[in-house]
Amino acid sequence: MNTARTAMLDALYAEIHHCTCCPLHSGRTHAVPGAGPLDAEIMFIGEAPGFHEDQQGIPFVGAAGQYLSELLAGIGIDRKRVYITNVIKCRPPGNRDPLDEEVAACKPYLDRQMELIRPKVVVTLGRHSMARAFPNEKISLVHGQARSVGYNGVDTVVYFPMYHPAAALHRPSLKADVEADFLRLRELLDGKWEAEVYQAPPEAEQLSLF
Ligand code: URA
16 A cells, blocks of 8 residues: 555545535535545546535445446446546536536546556546547547557556446436447456557647646
8 A cells, every 4th residue: 555645645635625626616515536446457437426426425326326336246346446536526516517617627636536546447437538538539439449548658548438327327228338338348458459559639739648
């Protein structure tokens, strides 16, 4: 256990709990920084806390979270072994989509979580999360593909975009895709196939990851 990194993660959580960087703070019950071990090799990034997450301060504890836990168990992954967070840390009113300025205000927190956890694989759940790495893509075209992306000039991380589990709960026709993508994730982790090396387009200079 790396105590310096643990202390930094705790300090980051404290900052998030007291954050007033965007108006969402005024409506929250709890900010929802993230959950999972510092040494997690897989990070799941959702969109934003919903009602239950706001009540409890823990990500993915509502219906979408229950489904996520089942999907993980289905490929032999204990949810306690992965790190789970969201693009924004406070619940938008009525669960509306995050606004660009809210995503921008929260971005430094997600960047710091990435730096501290240093996951090998980042699974983005839904298009808002995917857009952090691939802003010009359509999730219907890239879900289930793995791309190895260089970041901070040293490390690489494999991004694996998926549909949001809540989308599959609302549109059952997406369930087959979501479940197939989880099986592909299992095979990726088992080394049965490899991520393609992603060449960032020139405009990626502005992105968080490059
Ligand atoms: N949906 C998300 O994107 N995140 C949560 O934490 C819960 C539901």
